[in-house]
Amino acid sequence: MTTVNAPKINEYKEATRVERVGAQSHIRGLGLDGDLEPRNISQGMVGQKKARKAAGIILNTIRAGKIAGRSILIAGQPGTGKTAIAMGIAKALGNDIPFTAMAGSEIFSLQMSKTESLTQAFRRSIGVRIKEETEIVEGEVVEIEIDKSATSGAKTGKITLKTTEMETIYDLGAKMIESITKEKISSGDVITIDKVSGRISKLGRSFAKASEFDALGPQTRHVQCPEGEIEKRKEVVHTVTLHEIDVINSRQKGFLDLFSGDTGEIDPEIRDQIDSKVAEWKEEGKADIVPGVLFIDEVHMLDIECFSFLNRALESDKAPIVILATNRGITNIRGTTYKGPHGLPIDLLDRCLIIQTEPYNEAEIRSILEIRCEEEDVEMTEEAKEVLTKIGVDTTLRYSIQLITTANLVAQKRKSNEVDVEDVRRVYSMFIDHVRSTQYLRDHQAEYMFDEYQKQTQKMQVE
Amino acid sequence: MQSQNNQYLQFVGKPHISAVIAGGRRRVNYTFEDKSELVEEYDINNHELITRKWKRVSNIKESQWVYEVGEAPIDQQSELKLSNTNPIFVRKDTPQHFQYRVRNLTYPEDVYQMEVDEKTQEIVIRTTNKKYYKRFSIPDMRRANLKLEQGKVTHVYKNNTLIVSYPKPDQILEREYQIRQEFDKFNKKKPKEGDLECVQQ
Numbered sequence: 185m186t187t188v189n190a191p192k193i194n195e196y197k198e199a200t201r202v203e204r205v206g207a208q209s210h211i212r213g214l215g216l217d218g219d220l221e222p223r224n225i226s227q228g229m230v231g232q233k234k235a236r237k238a239a240g241i242i243l244n245t246i247r248a249g250k251i252a253g254r255s256i257l258i259a260g261q262p263g264t265g266k267t268a269i270a271m272g273i274a275k276a277l278g279n280d281i282p283f284t285a286m287a288g289s290e291i292f293s294l295q296m297s298k299t300e301s302l303t304q305a306f307r308r309s310i311g312v313r314i315k316e317e318t319e320i321v322e323g324e325v326v327e328i329e330i331d332k333s334a335t336s337g338a339k340t341g342k343i344t345l346k347t348t349e350m351e352t353i354y355d356l357g358a359k360m361i362e363s364i365t366k367e368k369i370s371s372g373d374v375i376t377i378d379k380v381s382g383r384i385s386k387l388g389r390s391f392a393k394a395s396e397f398d399a400l401g402p403q404t405r406h407v408q409c410p411e412g413e414i415e416k417r418k419e420v421v422h423t424v425t426l427h428e429i430d431v432i433n434s435r436q437k438g439f440l441d442l443f444s445g446d447t448g449e450i451d452p453e454i455r456d457q458i459d460s461k462v463a464e465w466k467e468e469g470k471a472d473i474v475p476g477v478l479f480i481d482e483v484h485m486l487d488i489e490c491f492s493f494l495n496r497a498l499e500s501d502k503a504p505i506v507i508l509a510t511n512r513g514i515t516n517i518r519g520t521t522y523k524g525p526h527g528l529p530i531d532l533l534d535r536c537l538i539i540q541t542e543p544y545n546e547a548e549i550r551s552i553l554e555i556r557c558e559e560e561d562v563e564m565t566e567e568a569k570e571v572l573t574k575i576g577v578d579t580t581l582r583y584s585i586q587l588i589t590t591a592n593l594v595a596q597k598r599k600s601n602e603v604d605v606e607d608v609r610r611v612y613s614m615f616i617d618h619v620r621s622t623q624y625l626r627d628h629q630a631e632y633m634f635d636e637y638q639k640q641t642q643k644m645q646v647e
Numbered sequence: 648m649q650s651q652n653n654q655y656l657q658f659v660g661k662p663h664i665s666a667v668i669a670g671g672r673r674r675v676n677y678t679f680e681d682k683s684e685l686v687e688e689y690d691i692n693n694h695e696l697i698t699r700k701w702k703r704v705s706n707i708k709e710s711q712w713v714y715e716v717g718e719a720p721i722d723q724q725s726e727l728k729l730s731n732t733n734p735i736f737v738r739k740d741t742p743q744h745f746q747y748r749v750r751n752l753t754y755p756e757d758v759y760q761m762e763v764d765e766k767t768q769e770i771v772i773r774t775t776n777k778k779y780y781k782r783f784s785i786p787d788m789r790r791a792n793l794k795l796e797q798g799k800v801t802h803v804y805k806n807n808t809l810i811v812s813y814p815k816p817d818q819i820l821e822r823e824y825q826i827r828q829e830f831d832k833f834n835k836k837k838p839k840e841g842d843l844e845c846v847q848q
Contacts, residue, residue, distance in 0.1 A: 321727065342730060349773065349780035352733055357726035382726050413780055 260541030
């Protein structure tokens with residue numbers, strides 16, 4: 185029996201599963217201050233001030249919600265923070281505003297036509313904010329008990345919640361247990377659980393338990409123990425996307441389809457019906473339309489038909505803000521024989537505001553590496569950091585980031601907690617970046633198979 | 648049946664009413680203009696109200712039944728459900744009183760306190776040991792625009808069950824009497840399982 189509210193070190197690790205660290209998971213926002221000036225290193229973002237400031241202005245436009253259908257293009261060399269800025273915008277907007285991220289090639293699906301994929305992507309980015317009464321459970325956690333069955337491995341659990349007037353015990357299902365361990369809920373936390381959606385929010389820690397621990401996270405809020413009943417009906421403002429409403433209304437068991445992901449094509453008649461219904465609700469004051477953000481990465485992968493569709497879709501007054509990103513220069517526009525800047529036709533470019541990102545300088549690379557080290561939980565000596573920074577400058581930023589965790593593993597093999605220069609040197613020689621790789625190919629081309637295609641492979645270097 | 652229509656002012660317009668004998672009980676279905684529904688189940692013989700449940704139609708998500716009288720079936724698959732060690736709150740009226748029972752209460756008799764919150768028109772059950780707390784209103788009184796009166800709430804505690812009673816005012820007793828008359832008329836036709844009864848609006 186594992187009681188989560190009094191953990192020992194090894195038990196604690198089991199209760200808080202290690203989350204996989206993504207390439208962009210260190211980004212928490214755009215790192216701007218009150219006047220929209222970018223701080224040099226903030227919320228995971230480093231340098232790139234002009235682009236971040238521009239993104240901040242876009243952010244405010246989005247928040248104001250008054251202007252629909254703008255598009256922004258973030259263009260720059262590989263590894264200059266384009267996706268990071270889009271992530272920053274997403275995090276800064278928060279959960280209320282729909283943010284859909286996709287890559288250009290996702291449009292090409294065998295199950296859906298290109299226009300349907302794009303239409304769905306657009307409708308996923310338009311939210312409808314509705315006030316609804318939901319049942320919630322709110323209280324201070326007294327105790328959490330989670331048992332793992334020896335035979336089936338299934339987890340069962342109970343949670344005891346209290347308010348100033350009463351106490352209640354709840355049985356927990358598997359998904360609830362997962363959420364509880366993920367959010368690191370423990371005794372003394374004041375939480376709210378939405379009974380319908382199953383979402384748990386931590387409101388803070390109870391004042392009564394404030395004296396127990398001296399060291400708490402920087403964001404710990406202290407709140408009063410809730411009063412009255414544990415189960416309440418609260419009016420909650422709920423944001424659903426137009427796409428979700430489409431799906432629910434297009435199938436019998438539409439509600440379940442949302443989770444299975446298999447939506448297929450949706451009848452345009454249904455979409456029209458939904459549109460008029462939503463317009464009605466807006467008139468009656470029951471709902472608000474919230475245009476969100478659609479982020480299309482690698483937009484040079486779309487073809488001319490998609491671009492024409494985009495042009496038209498952007499003209500609607502319900503259109504979301506579209507953020508495009510690409511690292512291509514003057515390239516072929518797919519579906520035509522013409523070339524265009526960034527692989528986009530000029531009429532689409534005309535509708536875009538273009539933000540340029542620039543390659544990072546040495547000091548910035550150093551800061552980014554330090555942030556990533558922290559994010560990936562790796563300790564590194566100063567000298568190792570110097571060497572890694574130099575590698576980042578000589579090769580690419582991404583390559584040096586990838587060396588962080590690999591160097592850490594090598595360091596652990598020699599039983600050290602800190603990564604040192606020798607570890608970095610070892611992984612540098614084990615894993616080759618693309619510059620050295622192409623150089624190697626040039627020198628040893630003759631030894632590779634099919635080397636009659638020598639000339640063509642040299643062309644591929646120009647990315 | 649006609650006199651009852653005023654009670655359901657919460658919902659839109661006049662309901663379409665139908666009654667059927669199902670599961671040994673008389674089930675009355677009210678369907679309102681906005682597609683919301685009300686279902687009441689009465690005991691065939693003594694016309695006691697066993698369950699009353701409402702369903703509002705929501706565009707965004709699946710609608711669910713809200714039980715006003717009687718117990719909702721417990722969703723075994725639910726991720727968050729009340730442990731069976733908790734007290735269970737149920738309404739089951741008697742002919743003269745609105746009655747609420749809280750089962751599974753193991754605390755001594757003197758911890759329970761009742762009062763009427765006049766501002767919110769709710770009855771409040773408190774415990775001095777801060778273990779159980781419940782606020783509830785009586786929808787029938789609300790619908791009839793009648794006020795709850797302090798001092799009329801009585802309670803009894805026995806067999807680990809707390810029974811809270813509030814006497815039904817004359818207006819409501821009158822209506823219930825009329826309903827029983829109607830049902831008696833139906834019963835004279837000796838209804839069987841599955842019979843549909845036509846109800847005058």
